[in-house]
């Protein structure tokens with residue numbers, strides 16, 4: 001019974017495959033893209049940070065080596081950091097190191113500015129926000145000691161001069177980094193969130209739909225079938241399971257090629273899409289086997305199945321005018337007392353194989369075979 005075989009194993013395997021397909025491309029993209037993403041923000045943040053720092057150094061009549069350190073950090077380092085990471089065989093790891101250096105630099109600026117309150121707080125905040133915006137887990141926490149280290153080391157060299165008062169010109173010069181950098185980081189975060197949302201939609205589609213036929217995927221169909229069984233317990237509304245298997249599908253593949261076999265599956269799925277009522281669930285269980293749950297009693301479901309049967313028999317394939325296909329169909333109506341999914345599918349499966357045997361022996365059934373009530377043992 002193919003429907004039940006390895007249901008749990010499939011779910012477990014799905015998780016494993018999911019983890020693999022999610023992590024590898026995501027990781028490699030992150031590895032190579034991080035330096036480019038950070039470069040723009042670093043040039044912007046440090047470039048704008050140079051405004052209040054430069055103004056303050058001028059107000060302080062700072063010695064040349066203060067200026068040299070500030071120029072090196074604000075104007076040279078962003079480009080050096082990018083080249084360092086970009087030219088590396090491990091750009092992600094090197095860029096992570098660069099981000100920690102950013103924190104050391106931000107910390108070192110504080111004693112150089114004599115602890116001038118507004119630009120000091122601003123630089124430390126911006127440096128921390130940059131770490132958070134990369135999305136690298138725990139980076140901002142790991143960078144915090146580096147920031148303190150930069151502050152202490154420069155403080156020891158410069159003598160921890162304490163002058164926290166902020167002049168109006170320095171306050172005004174601090175505004176661009178406050179406004180522009182904050183907006184740039186937010187925009188970066190926004191784009192990231194939008195991309196994740198798009199990827200989530202794609203992942204959801206990959207989970208829900210079968211790539212070839214656009215019917216429901218096996219995993220999604222199984223969860224819908226379980227939900228139908230749970231609902232049936234409370235509302236007792238009719239539900240009938242249809243199992244479909246393409247006849248001699250292997251021969252079609254062998255004679256007309258695998259691509260034509262795919263065309264046949266797609267054409268059958270299209271016919272099913274057009275003929276099933278709203279709130280039905282049609283899924284491809286694998287290979288040439290399709291399962292449909294109809295919100296109908298057996299007689300109405302049999303009428304739908306007969307229409308699907310007729311539509312499939314009338315399918316034409318322009319490249320191969322002689323190609324005709326047929327399907328074997330088994331139906332099982334859910335009895336009022338309910339069934340497990342295994343029992344329900346075994347009942348439909350039994351009917352489907354009965355129909356297939358009839359077709360193979362040349363005794364095509366008059367109508368799609370179906371049963372109502374308790375399951376029968378698969379023969």
Ligand SMILES: Nc1nc2c(ncn2[C@@H]2O[C@H](COP(=O)(O)OP(=O)(O)OP(=O)(O)O)[C@@H](O)[C@H]2O)c(=O)[nH]1
Nearest residue numbers: 245246247248249250251253258259261262287288
């Ligand atoms: N073209 C194509 N073939 C597939 C796909 N998945 C499975 N198959 C083939 O489908 C065939 C299924 O054959 P079976 O259902 O075992 O046998 P059959 O020839 O249909 O015979 P009956 O079911 O007894 O009528 C196999 O040859 C598989 O290789 C697919 O996605 N595309």
